[in-house]
Amino acid sequence: MRPPAPRGPLSARLLTLLAEPLRAADGLADLARQSVRVPLVRADEDVQLSLLVCQELDYDGIDGADERWECAAGLLAARRVLEDAFEAELRTETSMLVGEVQDTARHDVAAAIFALTESVPGPPLARHLHRHATRRQLAEFLMLRSVYHLKEADPHTWLVPRLRGAPKAALLAVQIDEYGSGRLERMHAELFADTMRLAGLDPTYGAYVDKVPAATLAVTTAMSMFGRQRRLRGATAGHLAAFEATSSLPNRRYGQAVRRLGLGDAAAAYFDEHVEADAVHEQVATRELCAPLVGAEPDLLADVLFGAAVCLLLDAQAAEAMLGAWRLGRSSLLPAWATPVREAG
Ligand SMILES: [Fe+2]
Ligand SMILES: [Fe+2]
Incomplete structure (x- = not known):
């Protein structure tokens, strides 16, 4: 998939990382933790786009991104933060x-x-x-x-x-x-x-x-x-x-x-x-x-x-x-x- 345009700080950071050679994604999970402090995770543009991008690494991949990002610890940690918040909200709802x-x-x-x-x-x-x-x-x-x-x-x-x-x-x-x-x-x-x-x-x-x-x-x-x-x-x-x-x-x-x-x-x-x-x-x-x-x-x-x-x-x-x-x-x-x-x- 062509890299989409970012919609906020988290997707901007994530897409910048994916465009670069594989390296430690320090701080991405912390940024994800800040990003899920929104009224509705399921309606937040930055969170949902970031989650989609992380998940696309399991499907067709993101053009130009090293395929090893799929299993990179920092990226998985950030994805976990987003999915945990999304799941918790959906369970309540x-x-x-x-x-x-x-x-x-x-x-x-x-x-x-x-x-x-x-x-x-x-x-x-x-x-x-x-x-x-x-x-x-x-x-x-x-x-x-x-x-x-x-x-x-x-x-x-x-x-x-x-x-x-x-x-x-x-x-x-x-x-x-x-x-x-x-x-x-x-x-x-x-x-x-x-x-x-x-x-x-x-x-x-x-x-x-x-x-x-x-x-x-x-x-x-x-x-x-x-x-x-x-x-x-x-x-x-x-x-x-x-x-x-x-x-x-x-x-x-x-x-x-x-x-x-x-x-x-x-x-x-x-x-x-x-x-x-x-x-x-x-x-x-x-x-x-x-x-x-x-x-x-x-x-x-x-x-x-x-x-x-x-x-x-x-x-x-x-x-x-x-x-x-x-x-x-x-x-x-x-x-x-x-x-x-x-x-x-
Ligand atoms: Fe069908
Ligand atoms: Fe069907």
């Missing part, structure tokens, strides 16, 4: 939601996840796109979503080696579809890239990160935070289940939006694919992945629900930010960073 379905979950995990999706319906983003969005708004939606969809399924794939038996088989049944059963042209990330191309957008991985606000970056950084840590395997499974359980109906509307705005059937293929696939995936992820996982490891129940609640909360936050901007007649994208952010100290 979702505790009531999780508490409400805990009793149901003790005898039916899948029913509890579906109940959670009902209690966080999210704003009417899909309805707006279907009926009212302009072509420009559809393009913004694609640019924002591209941060995740161009690496679709990768964050949950970290879970594969952490499972055994039936839950592993269920996860793979979902992931194999996500990767197009090994056919490039059917890979969901490739289908999304096709949609972007047909909408006149740049399908290069990370091309629009500079335009994507923290509210949307947080959707992806939470997934990567869960997926990368074995300790959070329950949350990863729950996140995937909620993600799949809230996908089929909105995708039908997104596909209709693409056709209404004249982009054609080929551009709608990504969304069409998810209408049927995710109606199946939601059943597999809830009943064949999460339920047997909790059956084998009952202590993971709370984290399965936590992961599901986080998926719903952050998705609603991102959708609300998008719709809120459009209601005011504004763009939902970040304006270009007007003045260069200087490195602290």
